Amino acid sequence: MTQAFTQTAFSNAPANPQSPTLPTGWPIGSYASYTEAQQAVDHLAGNDFPVADVTIVGVEPMLVERVAGKLSWKRVLGNAAMSGLWLGLMMGILLSLFVAGAGLLPIVIGLVAGLVFNVALAAAGYAATRGKKDYVSHSQLVARRYDVLSQPRNAERGRELLANLAARAALNS
Numbered sequence: 001m002t003q004a005f006t007q008t009a010f011s012n013a014p015a016n017p018q019s020p021t022l023p024t025g026w027p028i029g030s031y032a033s034y035t036e037a038q039q040a041v042d043h044l045a046g047n048d049f050p051v052a053d054v055t056i057v058g059v060e061p062m063l064v065e066r067v068a069g070k071l072s073w074k075r076v077l078g079n080a081a082m083s084g085l086w087l088g089l090m091m092g093i094l095l096s097l098f099v100a101g102a103g104l105l106p107i108v109i110g111l112v113a114g115l116v117f118n119v120a121l122a123a124a125g126y127a128a129t130r131g132k133k134d135y136v137s138h139s140q141l142v143a144r145r146y147d148v149l150s151q152p153r154n155a156e157r158g159r160e161l162l163a164n165l166a167a168r169a170a171l172n173s
Helices: 034-046 073-098 105-129 152-172
Strands: 026-031 054-070 135-150
Touching: 026 034, 026 152, 034 054, 034 135, 034 152, 073 105, 135 152
Parallel strands: none
Antiparallel strands: 026 135, 054 135
């Protein structure tokens, strides 16, 4: 009786999150990029393969940090000033909607407050790093390869479909 309340509206899976588990199934394809693995699963779906039995597994995960540029006081304070002005402008416009007859005063107050507070917060944050990270970077989790797994009951058919896809791709290149 209580199971009806633990089901989600779109699946038969329980609504309560389960603890992480290792993937199950047999490998039916291996790809160098996640995009290629997605295309393989799209191919399976387009051929009426039961994709609910499929899992894409990133093997040998790596955290890749790409450095975008150097940080300096000028860059930190300049970026903080620009974003502070935008935030202050938005707050000033919003405030001016509720204060009748104030003219541009709420917008000017919003601009100044946004600028001062944002620059102060950015300066404090940058000073706290004490030069330990003087660069901007973007992190990304990637894998060395991506395996497509299928439950054993459909694995052979999945391998055949993906072999056909690879053969067609080889002919077209």
